[in-house]
Amino acid sequence: MQEINKEFRVRSSEFGDKAKFIIEGLNAWFGRNQALKNINMSVKQNEVTAIIGPSGCGKSTFVRCLNRLHEEIIGARCEGRVIFDGKDIYDPDVDPVLIRRRIGMVFQKPNPFPAMTVYENVVAGLILEGRKKKSELDEVVEKFLRLAALWDEVKDKLHQSGARLSSGQQQRLCIARTLAVEPDVILFDEPTSALDPISTAKIEELMQGLKKDYTIVIVTHNMQQAARVSGYTGFFLLGELIEFDRTNKIFTNPANRLTEEYVTGRFG
């Protein structure tokens, strides 16, 4: 894999102080199975980075290593450095809970807290922090539901159960909930694969608006989606990062034959 690494057109140094993450020599395991092998990559701030690759290539594991969620699975562990804003998140003095607050995650299946109303879902993270002043919470609810492009659709249903919204609305509710704790980074793990095209388009548009203030990493099976939303794309295969470059380059003239085969649908 060493010679493949040499083909990368985008080096960490190219991002300079705009690198939100610098990932060095990242390896991850589930028990004895190695899911990620020596990943070296950077994520640029205020940019959308897409992670593509076939099922089982390690792309979800990769993003779960970026906010220390991987280690929550029994038997799972990782090694290597994930430098976030200049600090390795795997240093012993780092609190993983604080990391996950700054690096939020939106999952494939919308997962609003079912026993909570729309309103309560948005402020759940703040209440855990002990912030309970109603006027402040009201403000947060409106601000982040607007940011998640959901406010107009739910402003009259704030005190209904979040589980009663459509799945596209539930996913935007989860985005609002993630935004409400004011992270720097949002990791999206297949956020639209359970949604219809209209909801998908809304979330993709939302991402474009969010990148002004946030750094976004999105795992997606949908190559069109990667092409539409991202500025940079990493292609993973069997736990290795095969190619990382500008999205435009990946989809018009990839350097690696395996990437070419994957993006043109001739894989295998």
Added chain:
Amino acid sequence: MGVFDDELKALKERVLKLGSIVENAIRDSVRSLVERDSSLAREVIKKDHQINALEVETDEECIRLIALRQPKAGDLRFITTTMKIITDLERMGDLAEDICERAIELNEEPQLKPYIDIPRMAEIAQGMVRDSLDAFVRGCTKLPYEVIKRDDGVDNLTVQVFNELLFYMIQDPHTTSRAVKLTYIAKYLERIADHATNIAEMVIYMVEGKIIRHMEIPEGE
């Protein structure tokens, strides 16, 4: 993926078919001048609609493939290159038609001079068309650079033909009408060679993803 691969293959075959019709049109247009065969010229003019129809069909097929298959990487470069190549081929067909129109007019009058440089230009231009399409089919990047270099030869011949005809016109103004028509023909051939150069440049993009248009070609390429 099998179906898409078959579609791409069929697309390539269409371009080749269009290319061979255009090559024949160029060859016959110059033959109709040299052999003073106006009926051949009229035949070429009559066949131009075939070229136009094939160009439109091929263009539509490219648009269909982009819409339905969302081609990426090499496939995307192949299809977009095809769309551009067929425009150049269609323009060459029009220029062959123009050559025929001038040939019919010239064949009505006594031949001004022996035709030497014009057939040479036609031969080079035809070879450029053939080789650029050959490179397109084979995905070759060496041949396109050779094609691009040959364009200078055609340009030089155009200047030479123009100077010679200018001399005729100055010496005897009665030759002006015929000399101007021959100048046009030289210019049409020079344009054909330019279109072949465009194809060669696009083939380099298709194969290497590198845009070399409007650049000086470095020595040794």
